[in-house]
Amino acid sequence: MFKKLQFHYKLFIGFSLIIFAILIVSSGLFYFYTGSIVETNIVETQQQTAQKIQEQLELVLSQIDNLTISVNASDFIMNLLENMPDEGEANYFDKFPRVSEELRNYLFSLTALKPLKGRISIISKYADYMDFSNRPDTQNITKNDVRQLDFVKEGMKTEQFKLFLPPHPDEWSNKGTVFSVVRPLRNNNYEIQGLIEVSYNVEALERLFQFKNQSQVLKGVVIDANQQVIYDNFQLGNDKSWLLNTRLASDAYGNYEVKNPQDGKAYVVTFNKPANYDWTILLLEDLTVIQKPIFILRSLTIISYLSIFTIFIIILYIYTKNITRPIRSLKKSVISVNMDSLRLKLNLAQGNELTLLAQAFQDLLDEVKGNMNLMVESQAREMSAHMLALQAQMNPHFLYNTLAVIGAYGIKKGNDEVMQMCADLSDMLRYTIDLDNGQTKIRTEIAHVEKYLKLMSLRFEHYLEYNIDIDESLWDMPIPKLTLEPIIENVFRHGFNDVEPPWVLTVKGYIKERRWYIEMKDNGNGFEAASIEQLKVSLKEGNDFLNPQHFTQSKANGGMGLMNTFMRLHYFYKGEETIEFFNAAEGGAIIRIGGPLVE
Template structure:
């Protein structure tokens, strides 16, 4: 499958997943928004009904405050609490004070706004605002036998709300249900003021806009004041102590998921808990699934179109690059590749391929030059264009004569020389490890010692960690040979050559030094100049380097090292207090140098 097709299919799958997720989250957003609206509606309904109820109770409190703010009425109440202890003695005063109280509470305001306003005391005095037949008061009622009065006594003038109950003052046998706001008049047994409203009035106040909503009203003590007829308040006691909130939850008592709203009145401390079946609350609300599917589909179609467009746009430069790759041959390696694209990655890829072609062309040139230099190094080693097989045959003849003459030294010399020839003339491997080079150099010094005997001395100190690093064949021997051939002219002292190999700061180094006469300033300048010319011709002019056979072993070695290590090569020539020194090295390689460099 083509990259373009894979790109489209891959991103199409991603677009499908993104569309599904987008649709899911959009649907979730709609559900949350609708749920928030449901919560807000429940909260608003609860607050409106509770405010209406509180407003009605405040009217009842206002009626009580109006009576107590009337100084004449308040004085009459006080006088009655004293004078009714001896009614015969204070009969006329009692009649006047009762009349004052009755006339005061018997007002149009009280008659229109309340079912009944009642003032009574411990002596059985009862005054009511009612004159209609069904609201007449039974004056024989014993005040302190009223069951709920115990909740009012000792409240120190606080308004107490009494839940719906049978009318204790009714003269008729059929007693209506009322709820009351009662206040104990502060003083020494001054009595009570009670403002009543009917249960029907309460039901009207607590009528919810939605018939499916039911409610429970708690008084300031947390007791149930009122509950909807079809609602069992015991099933909701677990919610009575919760803070004001709106939530939906499965009721553990009836197993029904319900929408609950809890609201507390700021003026009276009453709490209203509204209840609605969750299914009823959400029945008229769309879940948004169809909208989410439509939006998700539109998103997918748009995304797919964009993906196809971008896939074509992105792969067009890659197609052009592929066509250029297919046309690449040895004859056009240096041709410049131009791909029209503003994309930085495509430009980088094009540059990388162009650079690859340049490196390939350079590598081919290096291969050619290295082959020439390797042949020259072999010729330098032999010092003449002599057929190696002829030399092997001659060595065998000499070795045979040595055996006939019982001369083991001649046999060893021939063996060492044959080993050196095999190593230096072997064209299968162009490189050697430092370990192999040291072995070859030791064989070379064995032959030298055979000539100079004790006048030649070789000292070697080699770090084992660098012995597997790669160098050109015969490189170390050629440098050591220069020490012998050029470092001891007209010298009768012992010729000492020291080879020291070590690693330092990520590089490996080999120092080859002697105790001879040194390079000299003029020779150093000439050699450094030749190395600079060779490097320039190799890398800048990219021309072949023709070196004479013999006399140029040091430069030959430098160029071959340069072809392997390029700018990382370290190659120094210097004079020391004892003689001359050649230092060369490079970065430590982890995988070595490949044969086709």
Template structure:
């Protein structure tokens, strides 16, 4: 049995997954029951606290929006001017309350938008020390004889610079039937202004939104939410008969003096959780009937056991159903790889399914099909490398013959006293020696400049005064390493398109500089420059990655050839060639490559 387990991947996976699933399911079931049994009271407290916090956030938002709109009205320019009006100034009252043509007005800019956002606002009262008093009502009207003078507690607002808030039973309202009726409201009062130019602003808000928020708290049967003010009087409750009644002395002792907390009332089996509203210092309270919640523990135990057993059985069946075809395909792949090791490439894996193993099987079959092609390509690559080496050796032999011929011409030029022929043969011999050394692909910038100078001297002998040049090089660039034969093709293009094509004299300027660990070689002429269409096409070719992949199609030894060699050798975006026309006329070619002091070998740099 153990030997089969060690050799069979299918058996290992089945046993491993079954054990892991059993341990996980059993652990979850056991810990779930234990934790539910031990911490049901704590869960009630935490859950109730979270609900209270969310309810408090909603209540805080309401209170802050009330106060914000209240203060905006009280500090408005229109209200300040209204406080200064005499009672007989009816026109001024109309201007500052209803508004003028300039868009001002308390009702339009402050009262109506505030009531629109909060339709629970029942009335807004404005009263000045000069005797003016005005009442705005929304749904329920106020008695004609109503005045702030009937509510002596309003004077308490003189003792604080904050908005005074009280929950009162206001008996001065009229209901829909125009009958006098008392409503429980939250009144906000504040004194504004100074001396004679002062007054009061009062706003009554219905407590129905607060009651709606508390009614949304659902913590089981017989649970209830309420709010008590700073004195311990119930101001919001689902049962209206409880409103204005005081909390029990025991509850007040346990709650007041603390910002939040909970306690258990043994006599009634109730869990009481409370939070303090920071804005008003009122207490939001949730009372949960404990047996309602605790009675679900046994049901949770039974349901957890049934679900755990069913889940374990289902998991084992799913593991068997899923793993069987997978392990079968892995076994086939293993068998096929052993045949391949023995040199048998004739068989192919069956393709079934659409998963990762299917992709692996297809890739393995494709690998077998392409194996002969890859071997053939490798053999052909080796042959091309051998041909390249033989060609280079043959080129070296041909170059040796040319050296001897140039030395003979040089000797005859000396004997005949032909200085130009002598200089030309020397420069040409230097160029041939420089380019025919196929082993050295990297030279110093100074050596590359010298090679370019040999070419320029030959051309100057040929074209005489039609060609002039100047070279400026930063001393720090002389010993930096450079890819061979990148500058001579650039000046050759300038001469070809300037003197040979246009038939005009040309001056070439070469600037070599070092910036940010990059060597910049700028080659500029004073010719006609690139034609717009040619310049655009050449810039696209130099910036295109596709041109590098098409190197076999680049037959000319010019800008594209040199750009390709720079890109391939340095493998950096910063290496390469850029072209443009100068503002003074003429073409500008800039060769850029890293400023290196040494190189790692063929095809690499550091």
């Protein structure tokens, strides 16, 4: 079906398919490349946010921990706790308010530079209790109540230096939720003399996920070293295992995708493990929010490329229609040609290449018509005799005349290059056919080679580079006719075959030690090892040039022209010739011929 379409539609459909394929490939590459960049930027931003929140969390925990360290390093507090007597069920700090006041003043001095944001609680080894805070909501509790607190039980016998308590109800005020750090206060003998607890309201964790430049609160989760959720700021449900991933145990930072089984939403979880503490921030972002910019990008890409494709199609249709209009006109004119008139009905006002082609075609038709008339007259008179004469007496001058006609036609059309080509080819034919005694001079042979290379350079345009450098002392040296041209022709037939241009050919003539040499070097394929060996064997055998088996092998190896040249050179110089051939180190072949100087 496609073959039956007009050339205009074939051209239009072909270019349309090419443009469509290019747009499809380019749009796909653009979408995936930009999409990956957008997704990477979003993930990197989320990673940076998680790292920033993690650093803020570590800063809060560090402030609390440093405060407990300062208390543990205080000689005043340690001496007080170490020398404190057991007052039974009476609270020592209530019984001796002066001591309590001195302790409060000391704690105030520790927090003077950085105002206390939570509560400091000091507990002696006898469960005496005193707190220091800026909130008057401390409830009255007994020493027995203090002994029943879980962190007091664990802290009084732990071997650890500190305990991190996840968010829990505030046991001192029974109001709100706090998280705290508990540090056993040990003397120089490593005996626990009491505990210090520094607690912050859980609002400090909530503020970590709030940013001034964001209108909504980020979804965040805090897990401990055992990957237990200790805090979250949104509804996770009872089963929180869907949040966890094996990467939390192996990687220092990263992200992974999870799906909430309750609402079916997918999230990207970003984490960044702490450097000094065991609490890790998990930052959750709805996967649809991350993919939304990518979906927008995909829609814009599809719309943009469809618009571009539509514009291209319209422009291409108009262009192909206009560019093929002269072809359609020429086609109609050619179809309308008949043998009676041989005239084209053309509108020659367009002045483009197709119009000039049509004019040249019309000129050819006119010449054909004239030749047809001559042929009809000639055939009516002497058809049989004339045909036999043409077949039996093909005169080489016909070729010369034909080349002369072509050259004249080139002049007529203003193409001097065609005329020169015909003149050079005519001279080469004369040189080839006129064998006389089969001998010439290097001057004449080089002129013949120059014309041949000139024609080949016109044929191959910029692909061929050649250079001829002949010592003038060689001009009058005798040489068999057509010695150099077959060798150079062999380079084009075999040496440059399947070789990427530019092709470089050098012809150099010189005199050395009373002998003349002509060296032909190319950058082609070079000789095969088998061909070199076969030629060398044939040269050593001397009289083997006339062996029919040798010519069969030479022809099979592509060396028929070379062996013919070597044979004629051998007989011309009666064995005193020089014939060398080998591959150049940088690639290509070198053929060197020579003979003795003739006075």
